[in-house]
Amino acid sequence: MAKKKSSPECCDPGNGIRFEAVVTVDERGQMVLPKEMRKAAGIKAGDKLALVSWENDGKVCCMSLVKVDEMAAMVGSFLRPFLNEISGKKEK
Secondary structure: OOOOOOOOOOOOOOOOOOOOOOOOOOOOOOOOOOOHHHHOOOOOOOOOOOEEEEEEEEEEEEEEEEEHHHHHHHHHHHHHHHHHHHHOOOOO
């Protein structure tokens, strides 16, 4: 029986990363996500976004926004290899 090919996670770095827009931060620290990006990502008023950051030499160098409802799947995909390793399970 052929193995079912698993599709990559939505936020897999190898899955279509591209430069989308430049946003400006105002004096209150607010910025506007472009309408086209909100529509493409299905972001509506009241949706929660998690701000994820990466540090290099103690300074934040990169930031990303992730829909909170997608966080569980992302966390699971990040932790799965580690959990499989410590439990002795092989990945499928």
